[in-house]
Amino acid sequence: MIELLPEAMVGKGLHRECYIHPNNPNRCIKVVVNRGVEETKREQAYYRLLQKRDIDWDMLPQFYGVEATTLGPGATFDLVRDHDGEVGHTFEYYFDSIALSEQYYQGLLQALQELKSYLFSQNIITMSIKPKNIIYQKVDIHSGKAIIIDNIGNSDVIPICTYNRFFGQKKINRKWQKFRALLKRDYVNNPAVQRLVEQL
Ligand SMILES: Nc1ncnc2c1ncn2[C@@H]1O[C@H](COP(=O)(O)OP(=O)(O)O)[C@@H](O)[C@H]1O
Ligand SMILES: [Mg+2]
DSSP states (O other), rough: OOEEEEGEEEEEEESSEEETTTTTTEEEEEEESSSSSHHHHHHHHHHHHHHHHOOOTTSSSHHHHEEEEEEEEEEEOOOOOOOOSBBBHHHHHHHHHHHHHTTHHHHHHHHHHHHHHHHHHTTTTSSSOOOGGGEEESSSSSOEEEEEEEBBSOOOOHHHHOOOOHHHHHHHHHHHHHHHHHHHHHHHTTTHHHHHTTTO
């Protein structure tokens, strides 16, 4: 059984805690702490589908399966690290600071533009897209990649968008426009984010 210690925690969302995997510094392990079992099942089912489709994992951590931990079943994924080895920070972290948003403006913008084309080209369906669920992985001091770490998949009763590319693209576009609207609204006091959204 894998022992998860408090000092290994790298982040916490509404449902899950995320820990550095004790046996592999480049993987993380996520345990449900608060009513997230349904979401986790949906996520894993969607991951299996993407694995079968043999997609390109450029902007999505790979999923390696579930292992028993001291905090219950843990789902193992790639851990996103920056070029200097630090665990990557979310877009929320960068956008919460005007200084950081300005400093990394080009990299943040380009990473999100590339994420957008990635989602369309691989037909990856998401629930709502939020800055706290995307990590900006610094590749060097000027540039980086946007990695989606949460809320992928489809909760529709009849998930036609998952299987049909035409409907999939329409859904991805709706989700992306909602993401833009959310950034505009939530970062009304951050001029860098306001400029950035216009180019997405
Ligand atoms: N693959 C990852 N690499 C680095 N940090 C991560 C990764 N996955 C999650 N995190 C961190 O853990 C936090 C919670 O994970 P998340 O999957 O979003 O949980 P929840 O489902 O509860 O929202 C994230 O906001 C992020 O800070
Ligand atoms: Mg989350």
